[in-house]
Amino acid sequence: MTGPTPATTTTARICPNCDGFATAAVPSGTRHRDGSRVLLLVDCGTCHGTGTVPLRPRLTAAHVEVAA
Numbered sequence: 001m002t003g004p005t006p007a008t009t010t011t012a013r014i015c016p017n018c019d020g021f022a023t024a025a026v027p028s029g030t031r032h033r034d035g036s037r038v039l040l041l042v043d044c045g046t047c048h049g050t051g052t053v054p055l056r057p058r059l060t061a062a063h064v065e066v067a068a
C-alpha cells in the first residue's frame with residue numbers, strides 16, 4: 001500500500017543539534033565492581049534530552065502567524 005504521506009499536525013520537529021539522539025553515554029574512565037564501565041548520561045543542550053524542538057511560528061509580511 002503506497003501513497004502520499006498524510007500531512008501531520010505535530011507541533012515539534014527533530015532537534016537539529018543532536019538529530020534526535022538527545023542523550024549520549026560518555027564513559028567516565030572508571031569501572032563498577034562487576035567490571036562494567038561507569039557511564040555519564042549527557043543530554044543535548046538544545047533540546048534538553050527530548051530529541052525534539054517546538055516549531056517556531058513564522059511571521060509573514062503582515063505579521064500573521066502561519067504554521068511552519
Ligand SMILES: [Zn+2]
Nearest residue numbers: 015018044047
Ligand atoms: Zn537535541
